[in-house]
Amino acid sequence: MREHDVLKKNKNFYIGVGGTVLEGLLSGSLFLLLYSVMQFLWAGQFDLNRVLMLTGAIAGIFLLRILIYSYGYTKAQIGGAEVSQNIRLFMGDHLKRIPLSRFTQGQTGDYINTITSDVNNYEKILTHKIGDLAKNFALSIMLIVFVMTIYVPAGLILLAADLLLIPGLWLSFRMVKKYGKEKNDICAENVSSIVEYVSGIQTFRAYGVGGLKNKTVISAMRDFCRISFVYEAKVLPVGAGLGILIWLSCPLVIWTAYAPWAAGAIDTVSYLLVCMLPLFCSKLANAIFVDLTSYKNLMISKGKILGVMDEPEESGSMEALRPATHEIIFDHVDFAYVPGEPVLKQASFTVPDQKLTAIVGDSGSGKSTILNLIAKYYEPAGGVISIGGKPINHVAAERVLEQVSMVDQDVFLFDDTIRDNIRHARPGASDAEIEAACREANCDGFIRRLEKGYDTPTGENGNLLSGGERQRLSIARAILKDSPILLLDEATASLDIENELAVKQAIANLLKAKKTVVMIAHTLSIVKNADQILVVADGTIKESGTHEELLAMNGKYAAMWNAEQKITV
Numbered sequence: 001m002r003e004h005d006v007l008k009k010n011k012n013f014y015i016g017v018g019g020t021v022l023e024g025l026l027s028g029s030l031f032l033l034l035y036s037v038m039q040f041l042w043a044g045q046f047d048l049n050r051v052l053m054l055t056g057a058i059a060g061i062f063l064l065r066i067l068i069y070s071y072g073y074t075k076a077q078i079g080g081a082e083v084s085q086n087i088r089l090f091m092g093d094h095l096k097r098i099p100l101s102r103f104t105q106g107q108t109g110d111y112i113n114t115i116t117s118d119v120n121n122y123e124k125i126l127t128h129k130i131g132d133l134a135k136n137f138a139l140s141i142m143l144i145v146f147v148m149t150i151y152v153p154a155g156l157i158l159l160a161a162d163l164l165l166i167p168g169l170w171l172s173f174r175m176v177k178k179y180g181k182e183k184n185d186i187c188a189e190n191v192s193s194i195v196e197y198v199s200g201i202q203t204f205r206a207y208g209v210g211g212l213k214n215k216t217v218i219s220a221m222r223d224f225c226r227i228s229f230v231y232e233a234k235v236l237p238v239g240a241g242l243g244i245l246i247w248l249s250c251p252l253v254i255w256t257a258y259a260p261w262a263a264g265a266i267d268t269v270s271y272l273l274v275c276m277l278p279l280f281c282s283k284l285a286n287a288i289f290v291d292l293t294s295y296k297n298l299m300i301s302k303g304k305i306l307g308v309m310d311e312p313e314e315s316g317s318m319e320a321l322r323p324a325t326h327e328i329i330f331d332h333v334d335f336a337y338v339p340g341e342p343v344l345k346q347a348s349f350t351v352p353d354q355k356l357t358a359i360v361g362d363s364g365s366g367k368s369t370i371l372n373l374i375a376k377y378y379e380p381a382g383g384v385i386s387i388g389g390k391p392i393n394h395v396a397a398e399r400v401l402e403q404v405s406m407v408d409q410d411v412f413l414f415d416d417t418i419r420d421n422i423r424h425a426r427p428g429a430s431d432a433e434i435e436a437a438c439r440e441a442n443c444d445g446f447i448r449r450l451e452k453g454y455d456t457p458t459g460e461n462g463n464l465l466s467g468g469e470r471q472r473l474s475i476a477r478a479i480l481k482d483s484p485i486l487l488l489d490e491a492t493a494s495l496d497i498e499n500e501l502a503v504k505q506a507i508a509n510l511l512k513a514k515k516t517v518v519m520i521a522h523t524l525s526i527v528k529n530a531d532q533i534l535v536v537a538d539g540t541i542k543e544s545g546t547h548e549e550l551l552a553m554n555g556k557y558a559a560m561w562n563a564e565q566k567i568t569v
């Protein structure tokens with residue numbers, strides 16, 4: 001489905017609108033019945049037969065209205081839900097192709113806001129607003145025409161009152177444009193701060209900055225309160241002023257139609273009805289004003305949806321990447337997360353095929369960034385990265401990731417069973433293959449001790465498991481995926497000794513298979529036996545070689561090694 005097609009209204013929507021309009025017109029027809037009742041009364045021809053006929057007609061119309069309304073309403077809801085489902089599925093698919101660099105915290109709040117509340121708003125336009133507007137327009141036209149058949153000038157006054165909606169809406173649309181967009185942006189910021197608050201609730205509590213002490217959330221809420229007030233305060237006077245002007249049509253009609261009534265050109269019953277209908281018409285005009293103003297406001301949501309849909313996706317060929325070897329080369333690679341703050345500067349190195357390369361360096365020197373670039377989570381600003389001699393700059397990230405398994409410090413687990421969490425690595429894997437991978441990853445034992453074994457739910461983001469258990473599940477995923485390149489961010493520092501040993505054993509098992517491995521090591525003793533060690537500093541590779549070669553250089557690595565030895569002793 002093409003991006004703008006998903007926003008298109010469907011058949012159910014049109015049936016829903018048609019039903020609402022029909023139901024509205026039927027409700028308007030009650031005025032015609034009322035008119036005939038008054039005519040019969042006035043003529044002294046109202047008898048039991050007529051009462052029965054009229055009440056029967058009213059009951060019939062009422063029943064028909066209920067049927068049409070229920071059918072139309074249900075269809076409109078189904079139609080709207082279908083459209084919002086298509087939008088959300090499309091966006092889900094689209095988001096996975098948007099470059100990761102776009103997912104800053106503020107932007108993430110924007111995305112969440114768009115996928116949830118903006119799509120809900122758009123659904124509301126389809127299910128309620130358009131139908132209500134069409135119904136009120138149709139009913140207004142019907143009543144104006146009816147009044148015109150009785151006395152043309154009275155109908156023209158009602159028409160003129162309705163035409164006042166044009167300047168009124170012009171003004172209110174300007175306000176919506178000015179303050180509605182700001183309200184929507186502040187709402188997105190609110191979502192970001194709430195997402196941050198809920199995700200970090202443990203930390204906030206630990207430092208006693210939860211609830212009313214949380215400055216970011218409170219200030220975001222205050223901003224939202226302020227803009228909501230400003231928005232209403234700006235739009236409300238326009239609506240109130242317009243309401244009064246439109247309402248003036250009531251005395252004007254009474255006054256205008258008086259002369260023809262007094263002259264006998266209009267009978268008393270018609271005069272009475274002509275005097276009553278402007279009240280109803282002005283209520284309809286006010287409803288149209290409110291609905292069109294909120295329609296315009298809700299259309300901001302449509303604009304935001306289109307904005308996300310139009311965000312450029314990662315480019316690159318979807319052709320399968322089938323390199324003969326899995327040697328990785330960085331050739332003068334430049335990279336920055338934030339423009340003007342380079343993380344890698346002309347970094348060049350080679351990771352030999354089927355060998356273990358370790359990356360060491362100070363915290364923040366760019367080690368994880370190197371792994372992120374190999375996995376194509378980010379694009380370099382300059383230089384070339386190639387796998388097996390093939391530059392990956394123009395290859396789609398999905399194709400590169402087929403060659404790569406990543407085990408890093410932030411293990412993401414879905415709120416699903418352990419078995420299905422591991423199966424994400426290779427959806428076609430059998431239960432036996434999953435269990436074999438878990439044995440290798442040193443997690444089969446603890447999984448079997450759980451009440452439901454492999455069918456135990458991990459909880460949201462794996463919060464029912466310990467850090468070491470989550471790490472081992474992520475290693476099991478890498479073993480199951482069995483891809484030729486393995487990227488490993490060694491993270492045993494925060495684990496207790498038992499978990500640390502289990503994770504280290506799991507990593508040792510993972511390294512047994514012949515793969516091209518790039519491993520970030522935070523403790524040098526782990527990488528002593530690596531085939532090559534790269535030392536990252538100042539955005540580039542400062543030293544490279546084996547442990548012995550680097551010690552002999554007596555440079556940064558030797559200094560780091562000596563410092564570590566002192567701590568260990």
Ligand SMILES: Nc1ncnc2c1ncn2[C@@H]1O[C@H](COP(=O)(O)OP(=O)(O)OP(=O)(O)O)[C@@H](O)[C@H]1O
Pocket residue numbers: 337338343361362363364365366367368369370
């Ligand atoms: N998503 C991001 N947006 C902006 N800056 C980032 C982002 N990720 C990392 N950085 C910055 O880039 C630099 C390198 O980060 P990186 O995570 O690659 O370092 P590292 O060597 O792996 O650190 P550590 O050993 O502490 O994990 C750091 O200054 C970091 O603050």
